[in-house]
Amino acid sequence: MERTIKGVCDGENGEGVRNCHCVVALSGGADSTALLLILHYLRQRLGLSLSALHVDHGLRPESAAEARAAVTFCHALGIPLAVHTLTVDELAAVWRVGTEEAGRKARYDLLAAALPSPAADWICTGHHLGDLAEDVLMRLVRGCGWPALGGMRLCDPARRILRPLLLTEKDRLEAFLATLGVSWTEDPSNASDTYLRNRMRHGVIPLLTAENPGFLDQVRDLWQLAHIDADFWETRTAATLSAAPASPSHVEGEASAPHDAAHGAESIRLPKTTLTGLHQAERLRLFKEVLRRMGEGQARAETLLALDAAWVAGRGGTRFMFAGCKTATVRRGDIIFSGGPPAEDTP
Amino acid sequence: MERTIKGVCDGENGEGVRNCHCVVALSGGADSTALLLILHYLRQRLGLSLSALHVDHGLRPESAAEARAAVTFCHALGIPLAVHTLTVDELAAVWRVGTEEAGRKARYDLLAAALPSPAADWICTGHHLGDLAEDVLMRLVRGCGWPALGGMRLCDPARRILRPLLLTEKDRLEAFLATLGVSWTEDPSNASDTYLRNRMRHGVIPLLTAENPGFLDQVRDLWQLAHIDADFWETRTAATLSAAPASPSHVEGEASAPHDAAHGAESIRLPKTTLTGLHQAERLRLFKEVLRRMGEGQARAETLLALDAAWVAGRGGTRFMFAGCKTATVRRGDIIFSGGPPAEDTP
Numbered sequence: 167m168e169r170t171i172k173g174v175c176d177g178e179n180g181e182g183v184r185n186c187h188c189v190v191a192l193s194g195g196a197d198s199t200a201l202l203l204i205l206h207y208l209r210q211r212l213g214l215s216l217s218a219l220h221v222d223h224g225l226r227p228e229s230a231a232e233a234r235a236a237v238t239f240c241h242a243l244g245i246p247l248a249v250h251t252l253t254v255d256e257l258a259a260v261w262r263v264g265t266e267e268a269g270r271k272a273r274y275d276l277l278a279a280a281l282p283s284p285a286a287d288w289i290c291t292g293h294h295l296g297d298l299a300e301d302v303l304m305r306l307v308r309g310c311g312w313p314a315l316g317g318m319r320l321c322d323p324a325r326r327i328l329r330p331l332l333l334t335e336k337d338r339l340e341a342f343l344a345t346l347g348v349s350w351t352e353d354p355s356n357a358s359d360t361y362l363r364n365r366m367r368h369g370v371i372p373l374l375t376a377e378n379p380g381f382l383d384q385v386r387d388l389w390q391l392a393h394i395d396a397d398f399w400e401t402r403t404a405a406t407l408s409a410a411p412a413s414p415s416h417v418e419g420e421a422s423a424p425h426d427a428a429h430g431a432e433s434i435r436l437p438k439t440t441l442t443g444l445h446q447a448e449r450l451r452l453f454k455e456v457l458r459r460m461g462e463g464q465a466r467a468e469t470l471l472a473l474d475a476a477w478v479a480g481r482g483g484t485r486f487m488f489a490g491c492k493t494a495t496v497r498r499g500d501i502i503f504s505g506g507p508p509a510e511d512t513p
Numbered sequence: 514m515e516r517t518i519k520g521v522c523d524g525e526n527g528e529g530v531r532n533c534h535c536v537v538a539l540s541g542g543a544d545s546t547a548l549l550l551i552l553h554y555l556r557q558r559l560g561l562s563l564s565a566l567h568v569d570h571g572l573r574p575e576s577a578a579e580a581r582a583a584v585t586f587c588h589a590l591g592i593p594l595a596v597h598t599l600t601v602d603e604l605a606a607v608w609r610v611g612t613e614e615a616g617r618k619a620r621y622d623l624l625a626a627a628l629p630s631p632a633a634d635w636i637c638t639g640h641h642l643g644d645l646a647e648d649v650l651m652r653l654v655r656g657c658g659w660p661a662l663g664g665m666r667l668c669d670p671a672r673r674i675l676r677p678l679l680l681t682e683k684d685r686l687e688a689f690l691a692t693l694g695v696s697w698t699e700d701p702s703n704a705s706d707t708y709l710r711n712r713m714r715h716g717v718i719p720l721l722t723a724e725n726p727g728f729l730d731q732v733r734d735l736w737q738l739a740h741i742d743a744d745f746w747e748t749r750t751a752a753t754l755s756a757a758p759a760s761p762s763h764v765e766g767e768a769s770a771p772h773d774a775a776h777g778a779e780s781i782r783l784p785k786t787t788l789t790g791l792h793q794a795e796r797l798r799l800f801k802e803v804l805r806r807m808g809e810g811q812a813r814a815e816t817l818l819a820l821d822a823a824w825v826a827g828r829g830g831t832r833f834m835f836a837g838c839k840t841a842t843v844r845r846g847d848i849i850f851s852g853g854p855p856a857e858d859t860p
Contacts, residue, residue: 306649307724309731311738312659362724369720377654377709384656387814391658391797398794447745450738467734 183328185213187287189280191273192218192240192247194232194351197292199239200339201331203348205290206243219280221273222251225265225355232351250276266361274325281326293318293329296336299385300366311454311467313399316392317385333386402448403455410440432505434460441477441501449474453494453501460505463490477501530675532560534634536627538620539565539587539594541579543697544639546586547686548678550695552637553590564593566627568620570601572612572702579698597623613708621672628673640665640676643683646732647713658801658814660746663739664732680733749795750802757787779852781807788824788848796821800841800848807852810837824848 190202202218209216220236222229233249240247258268277289301317320332331339343350359365375381434456441449450470457465465488473486476496486494494503537549549565556563567583569576580596587594605615624636648664667679678686690697706712722728781803788796797817804812812835820833823843833841841850 302653303721304724306653306735307721307728307731309725309727309734311735312662312742315659315662315735365720365724370717373712373716373720374650374654377651377712378656380656381654383815384654387656387818388653388658388662390818391814394794394797395659398792401792445745445748447741450741467738468730471734471737 183212183214183288183290183330187215187217187282188290188328189277189287190216190218190290191277191292192220192236193292193353194220194236194239195292195353195356196340196343196350197294197297197331197336199292199348199350200342201290201292202240202243202245203343203346204330206245217246217248217280219277220247220249221269221276222249223254223269224251225254225269228351228354235351248280266363274327278326284326287326288328289326290328290330292331292339294331294334294336294339295382295386296367296371298332298389299371299382300363302385302388303366303370304362309467310464311450311470313392313395316389316396320393333389335382399451400455403451406440406444406448406452407455410437432460434503436501436503438499441499446474449477453503456503457488457490457492457494460492460503461490463488463492465489473501530559530561530635530637530677534562534564534629535637535675536624536634537563537565537637538624538639539567539583540639540700541567541583541586541698542639542700542703543687543690544641544644544678544683546639546695546697547689548637548639549587549590549592550690550693551677553592564595564627566624567594567596568616568623569596569598570616571598572601572616575698575701582698595627613710621674625673631673635673635675637675637677639678639686641678641681641683641686642729642733643714643718644710645679645736646718646729647710649732649735650713650717651709656814657811658797658817660739660742663736663743667740680736682729746798747802750798753787753791753795753799754802757784779807781850783848783850785846788846793821796824800850803850804835804837804839804841807839807850808837810835810839812836820848 188205190198190205192198192202202216205214205216208214218236218240220233222233233251237247237249252269252272254265254269254272257272258265261268261271263271274289278284281287281289298317302315305315305317318329318332319327320329321327340350355361356364356367359368371381378384436452436456441452444452453470453473454465457463469486469488473494473496476482476484476486477499480496480499482496482498484495488494492503492505494501535552537545537552539545539549549563552561552563555561565583565587567580569580580598584594584596599616599619601612601616601619604619605612608615608618610618621636625631628634628636645664649662652662652664665676665679666674667676668674687697702708703711703714706715718728725731783799783803788799791799800817800820801812804810816833816835820841820843823829823831823833824846827843827846829843829845831842835841839850839852841848
């Protein structure tokens with residue numbers, strides 16, 4: 167874990183935690199407790215300032231006692247702690263999502279709000295190698311391209327999230343705490359198979375680990391390869407897009423196609439000249455990057471492939487629908503991505 | 514499945530099955546029975562000639578009856594059939610591998626020997642989408658980079674293997690046979706969890722399909738993305754290697770390093786000039802391609818990453834060991850890959 171923390175400190179993705187503030191998401195489990203302690207021990211060397219945030223989800227009778235334990239622990243370390251109490255069931259109803267998703271979203275909202283300077287400081291979470299393995303499997307199940315299949319990022323500068331323990335086994339964190347005589351709480355909901363993540367942890371991962379006791383090492387290698395490829399494709403698509411301006415602008419020269427006006431300022435055009443000569447692998451990454459720049463919502467591989475097939479065949483007219491109300495249409499060899507809901511064609 | 518067969522006929526990887534001979538590996542299960550029938554129905558349109566090969570592994574009491582059923586079936590279709598009887602247990606002992614692996618190897622050896630013109634004809638196997646899903650999971654478990662993680666190839670020109678049903682669900686094959694009133698045999702060893710493949714089929718895949726009933730569709734998409742990326746990287750590494758001669762030749766100019774002589778004609782040097790300026794993702798693919806050209810044995814991601822780190826740091830001296838008795842060493846900014854067992858350094 168030292169190497170990972172050092173990697174982050176030395177500037178994972180060109181950034182680091184040195185001389186900034188870290189807000190640690192402290193559940194009281196082994197992972198976040200170990201993370202807070204490690205950062206506490208490193209704070210002087212790294213010039214860090216630290217605070218913690220504990221969220222009482224109000225879903226279990228023990229949660230109030232766990233919040234008090236977090237207060238005691240942070241008080242002993244001299245780390246400021248904020249405790250927030252949520253009623254996750256209500257949020258889930260309001261947001262129309264499951265309780266797992268509502269808790270996650272509310273937690274990250276609170277963490278982001280707790281950053282003293284949101285553009286420079288970091289939210290630190292205790293995600294470890296076991297979490298990464300679950301994430302890879304969940305991505306495999308729901309359908310995920312490459313390099314996204316390699317799992318969550320160690321450092322997400324846009325969301326200001328750091329996961330310094332992402333490549334560390336949970337066993338090592340527990341051993342570290344045991345050596346120090348520090349106790350932690352086991353969230354009983356971790357044992358429940360209500361949540362997809364837990365079903366991966368209890369059902370699938372033990373089967374895969376039985377086949378290869380080094381399965382988690384393979385996940386770590388896969389993550390590293392994905393991390394390298396992500397950088398390759400990000401660099402490449404950024405260079406292609408900056409060389410050939412697929413700039414977010416009005417669709418020009420389309421006066422004869424009045425139904426295009428609705429695309430307005432939210433359209434991005436990938437001109438034929440940019441697309442021609444690119445390998446299919448590059449075109450697909452370019453589509454993904456354009457869609458990513460247009461907002462949230464994961465593009466389905468199937469739709470990306472269908473859009474590409476239409477472009478190759480020079481087949482205009484079909485409007486391809488992507489998550490987040492984004493669309494794409496082939497027109498005269500260009501591809502026009504549009505951000506809003508699809509415009510109604512005038513009769 | 515029509516689309517897949519058509520894809521192969523139209524020249525998957527620039528080759529096709531038109532006007533050539535196909536030897537079908539006929540186990541008598543639903544998949545190979547359906548494959549033989551489909552190719553039989555298409556033979557005139559494609560100008561194919563067909564034969565079949567059945568291997569009696571001699572592992573089960575029913576196997577002789579199954580061989581007779583294959584004879585009857587092929588006789589009715591007018592397709593020449595060869596039946597070979599193996600004693601897989603003995604081969605496994607001789608080759609020092611498991612019976613699953615011994616049966617597979619012996620089967621492919623027999624199939625390759627049955628090709629009338631080994632450079633032009635095809636071995637056709639009944640692998641389907643369920644087999645592909647198992648393969649992806651087995652590759653995930655044992656640790657596999659990208660694009661290899663996407664699973665076995667539909668067309669392997671080097672080994673002359675075609676898998677025309679690779680993207681077709683087994684259910685569809687069974688429905689096809691049921692519609693025609695054709696029966697098939699269920700290999701009872703498919704129900705056994707002695708084999709890794711079966712444990713994936715019975716243990717892991719049902720759990721993943723329970724989370725997403727469209728899991729097999731995701732596997733198909735992943736395979737397609739991997740296929741595209743494989744072509745991208747193959748094209749790219751071939752261009753890099755042909756532009757900068759990493760030719761299989763004696764290590765030149767190393768007169769002052771006598772222990773290099775042992776590398777002899779089996780050394781391939783990647784010169785510093787070729788490596789400099791490449792992205793890490795490209796270097797790793799280049800290493801893999803050089804190792805692939807040097808013979809069998811899968812390169813471990815961990816070792817490839819360690820070799821790359823040594824090259825980046827300009828750290829010579831360490832000899833990195835790869836499967837198949839291949840090694841790599843950094844020397845003066847070049848990387849020298851060597852085929853034989855490592856040479857003994859002279860004292």
